[in-house]
Amino acid sequence: MELTANEFLRSSIIALEDIQLQTALTRSTNNANHGRLVAMADTSDANALRQQARGAKLRALSELPDLLEKMERNVTARGGHVLWATDADEANKHVIDICRKHNLKRGVKSKSMVTEEINMVPTLKDAGIDMLETDLGEYIVQIDESHPSHIVMPVMHMTKEKIHDLFVEKVGMPDREGPVDPTYITSFARKHLRQKYLEADFGMSGGNFLIAETGTVVIVTNEGNGRLSTGLPPVHIAVVGIEKIVPTWEDFATLVQLLPRSATGQRMTVYVNMFNGPAQSVDGDGPEHFYLVLVDNGRSDIYASEYTEALACIRCGACLNTCPVYQNVGGHSYGWVYPGPIGAIITPLLKGKENASPLPFASSLCGACKSACPVDINIPDMLLSLRHDLQQEQDAIWRVGMKAWSFGFQHPLLYEIGDKVASTATRALTEMTGKDHIDMLPPPLDGWTNVRDFPPFAEKSFRDWWRENKRNSE
Numbered sequence: 136m137e138l139t140a141n142e143f144l145r146s147s148i149i150a151l152e153d154i155q156l157q158t159a160l161t162r163s164t165n166n167a168n169h170g171r172l173v174a175m176a177d178t179s180d181a182n183a184l185r186q187q188a189r190g191a192k193l194r195a196l197s198e199l200p201d202l203l204e205k206m207e208r209n210v211t212a213r214g215g216h217v218l219w220a221t222d223a224d225e226a227n228k229h230v231i232d233i234c235r236k237h238n239l240k241r242g243v244k245s246k247s248m249v250t251e252e253i254n255m256v257p258t259l260k261d262a263g264i265d266m267l268e269t270d271l272g273e274y275i276v277q278i279d280e281s282h283p284s285h286i287v288m289p290v291m292h293m294t295k296e297k298i299h300d301l302f303v304e305k306v307g308m309p310d311r312e313g314p315v316d317p318t319y320i321t322s323f324a325r326k327h328l329r330q331k332y333l334e335a336d337f338g339m340s341g342g343n344f345l346i347a348e349t350g351t352v353v354i355v356t357n358e359g360n361g362r363l364s365t366g367l368p369p370v371h372i373a374v375v376g377i378e379k380i381v382p383t384w385e386d387f388a389t390l391v392q393l394l395p396r397s398a399t400g401q402r403m404t405v406y407v408n409m410f411n412g413p414a415q416s417v418d419g420d421g422p423e424h425f426y427l428v429l430v431d432n433g434r435s436d437i438y439a440s441e442y443t444e445a446l447a448c449i450r451c452g453a454c455l456n457t458c459p460v461y462q463n464v465g466g467h468s469y470g471w472v473y474p475g476p477i478g479a480i481i482t483p484l485l486k487g488k489e490n491a492s493p494l495p496f497a498s499s500l501c502g503a504c505k506s507a508c509p510v511d512i513n514i515p516d517m518l519l520s521l522r523h524d525l526q527q528e529q530d531a532i533w534r535v536g537m538k539a540w541s542f543g544f545q546h547p548l549l550y551e552i553g554d555k556v557a558s559t560a561t562r563a564l565t566e567m568t569g570k571d572h573i574d575m576l577p578p579p580l581d582g583w584t585n586v587r588d589f590p591p592f593a594e595k596s597f598r599d600w601w602r603e604n605k606r607n608s609e
């Protein structure tokens with residue numbers, strides 16, 4: 136997915152004027168928030184549970200290297216293979232190598248944000264491997280040739296009417312008179328996808344949790360597609376970020392009470408699937424081969440920074456739903472895979488602060504994200520720290536700029552040459568584009584054109600005018 140986080144302001148303005156998007160966002164975020172509050176009220180002590188969950192994730196992070204090695208030992212002991220990927224290229228290469236080794240051409244995939252992050256599906260396609268998304272939301276996004284706008288509800292930005300039209304146009308769903316019926320669309324998708332599981336050479340999943348003490352990968356889903364994708368085909372490849380590890384089943388038991396509540400307002404998802412490697416001789420069925428690809432892709436750098444806590448995120452999406460900025464601009468405005476408050480932290484950290492500089496400022500710092508977060512991540516504090524870092528970097532640019540300016544002022548000839556170059560260049564640019572202003576300047580000057588037009592320099596400077604008029608008046 137192309138990174139356009141620096142376009143945040145421009146994209147947000149477009150989103151704010153999109154009436155269909157606004158309708159979809161209001162309805163979905165209201166429902167999600169209401170569901171979460173009701174489900175959390177159903178626990179005996181929601182805050183105590185949140186602190187217990189926070190403790191579990193922070194403890195896991197403090198032991199991260201040891202836990203990952205333990206996970207590898209336990210997966211390997213049951214006949215699985217663990218592959219380590221330092222970045223997106225290596226992760227994709229591992230998967231392509233596995234596909235070549237087993238002659239795999241068609242895969243079915245359950246929902247996974249890390250595979251979005253590493254651009255896996257398009258990369259596999261380029262290598263001649265077809266991958267079909269089977270989570271309904273992801274499937275809709277795939278046939279729409281777009282991207283998810285939410286980490287749990289990928290099509291939060293779409294109305295059911297739009298999805299209906301898409302199915303009619305792209306996958307031949309018979310049109311029906313009357314109001315749009317989501318059950319009709321879902322049944323069509325179900326029938327359409329069912330055959331694909333049977334035809335697939337391999338299945339792919341992400342992982343909501345890795346349980347180090349037994350080497351288990353856990354996914355929580357509602358549609359059963361995760362179970363079919365991973366259980367039916369002969370090869371299962373799980374691609375998981377290294378931060379998903381927890382030490383014990385006890386820690387998992389705490390976290391799994393909070394993930395569905397925070398994500399979809401459910402006490403528990405319909406399916407909780409656990410994989411311990413390939414099918415064993417006593418198993419009646421299951422994949423013959425199991426591969427776990429552990430993806431770093433910048434996580435170690437976050438781990439070593441002051442932002443380690445960001446790795447405690449369990450990707451529930453609650454901070455997105457409750458954020459007044461996300462509620463208005465939606466996920467695509469954030470310009471990458473992870474939107475909302477947690478995306479405003481992770482994107483700059485994974486993709487470079489200079490490539491996502493508006494995101495830490497895309498928050499009112501109201502604290503709603505922290506209150507909603509099931510692991511009580513201090514999102515506002517991290518946003519403030521990122522703002523501070525960015526300001527420091529901008530201050531450095533500012534200092535260099537002011538020095539150059541001061542030097543120019545002290546050397547009139549240089550100043551005049553600079554003025555002429557700027558005038559010629561900016562007027563040539565506006566002539567080329569046929570506009571009376573410049574739309575976009577390169578960084579760091581894009582801070583201006585992100586929110587304002589940049590008019591060209593005057594053809595004649597005041598200095599020239601003065602010279603001429605002084606001469607005329609003599």
Ligand code: SF4
Pocket residue numbers: 397447448449450451452453454455477504507508509510511512
């Ligand atoms: S930061 Fe917290 S609320 Fe936001 S997605 Fe992660 S776990 Fe959920």
